Amino acid sequence: LQLEEKPLPLETKELNGILMTKMMSDNWDKIWNFQAKPDDLLIATYTKAGTTWTQEIVDMIHNDGDVQKCQRANTFDRHPFIEWTLPLPLNSGTCPAGPCGTVTCAGRFAPGRRVTETISKGNWKGIIYMARNAKDSLVSYYHFSRMNKMFPDPGPWEEYIEAFKAGKVLWGSWYDHVRGWWDAKDRHRILYLFYEDMKEDPKREIQKILKFLEKDISEEVLNKIIHHTSFDVMKQNPMANYTTIPTSMMDHSISPFMRKGA
Numbered sequence: 001l002q003l004e005e006k007p008l009p010l011e012t013k014e015l016n017g018i019l020m021t022k023m024m025s026d027n028w029d030k031i032w033n034f035q036a037k038p039d040d041l042l043i044a045t046y047t048k049a050g051t052t053w054t055q056e057i058v059d060m061i062h063n064d065g066d067v068q069k070c071q072r073a074n075t076f077d078r079h080p081f082i083e084w085t086l087p088l089p090l091n092s093g094t095c096p097a098g099p100c101g102t103v104t105c106a107g108r109f110a111p112g113r114r115v116t117e118t119i120s121k122g123n124w125k126g127i128i129y130m131a132r133n134a135k136d137s138l139v140s141y142y143h144f145s146r147m148n149k150m151f152p153d154p155g156p157w158e159e160y161i162e163a164f165k166a167g168k169v170l171w172g173s174w175y176d177h178v179r180g181w182w183d184a185k186d187r188h189r190i191l192y193l194f195y196e197d198m199k200e201d202p203k204r205e206i207q208k209i210l211k212f213l214e215k216d217i218s219e220e221v222l223n224k225i226i227h228h229t230s231f232d233v234m235k236q237n238p239m240a241n242y243t244t245i246p247t248s249m250m251d252h253s254i255s256p257f258m259r260k261g262a
């Protein structure tokens, strides 16, 4: 299946009342049965909560602050989305489609708390969850849906607000997601972070991640990570800002992926 043969936006299909792409729904069993290896780390987020930011921080930590190594590939190849099962050149490494090959998978695992529980009981080394407040998530998601031609058209802003509140957007309800992972966090090895905290004091929050990953680094490397993962630097980083994706799929002239970051 080539993208050219498939008009955008992607077909969607509900699963357990949650809107997903058809391919995600159809592949759900594979995702459900994904066997994490003990070294695998999961980064879980609701859409637009700072997934890419967390991925860059984790990659910099894993590579001891080596900026060049972190530019070896696009974010979505360095940390494939576990449930984004699209046979595109974009996600050659997507986990459910084959061996993951990286230590980290970024996954949303939309359908409800049962999934949260199942996933968090898996063999993961750990799960880093990043939450962002509903208002900024909503605004960011709206603009992202306008520029991301793979997603359903968000329609007028007022209608989109209602769709978001009702959870009738891809990956379902923001409320269920942040709440489901919050409830799971004390029962499993989950580091629950907030976008707003990361914004307020990246040093403090990155130190939490370091502790969670049982990793020791020098002050110099830590400062390098803070710098390299700042909004302004990431906005200019083609391996992190999604500008390598064809304009037919993501049109940054409508709204850049790295939009506001505030």
Ligand code: A3P
Pocket: 045, 046, 047, 048, 049, 050, 051, 052, 053, 136, 139, 140, 141, 143, 229, 230, 231, 232, 234, 257, 258, 259, 260, 261, 262
């Ligand atoms: P905005 O649209 O509000 O700017 P995700 O990676 O989950 O899709 O989230 C994307 C959101 O995170 C975007 O929000 C993007 O600008 C923001 N973001 C990405 N990297 C960031 C960084 N280093 N600092 C602050 N915000 C960042």
